[in-house]
Amino acid sequence: MKTIYHFKERIKEDPEYIRKAHELTLNESKPKAGLKGTFGPLGSDEWWSNLNKGLIPQKEISGVITKVYLTGQDNTEKFNTADIKSDDNNICTEGTYTNKNSEKHHYKPGAKITIKYAFDPLKKPNLMERSTTQK
Structure with a gap:
């Protein structure tokens, strides 16, 4: 990953x-x-x-992205949010973050993802x- x-x-x-x-x-x-x-x-x-x-x-979320979309009032991006079907079959809605804008393409339906929060x-x-x- x-x-x-x-x-x-x-x-x-x-x-x-x-x-x-x-x-x-x-x-x-x-x-x-x-x-x-x-x-x-x-x-x-x-x-x-x-x-x-x-x-x-800390909390870790792992699963598969089911949808990416724009939330909020700032329309400067194509998307800033992803729905993730977690390993326990729950849907989690999370913000999308990258250190480089060129990496945003990794957020797409079907992609596996792990997020760790502190x-x-x-x-x-x-x-x-x-x-x-x-x-």
Whole structure:
């Protein structure tokens, strides 16, 4: 299987993205915005170490792309979303990401795909998270 998006590459391509993420994490005047930094600053050596140790919650989706299409109001692309029939026969709707625009052609119906997510806690959990954790 070919890797067409990796967060490490995103960081290399746009160091300003990570600088802004770190700035927001450390900004005490914005207690409701950004990441907590629980596992270290996003993309830092500490963060990658915690990811590799399995300390950061992760989720993997594997399956076959059934459909690619455009969602949202930005019509600058042909598609930005894919429906994936997972190995357990559920349909998952996911955004499409590549490190290089020339790799977008890999998103097509019938293609096998694996996506791995890491979940870094927000400073202020969203309403859905709070409603599922409050008792």
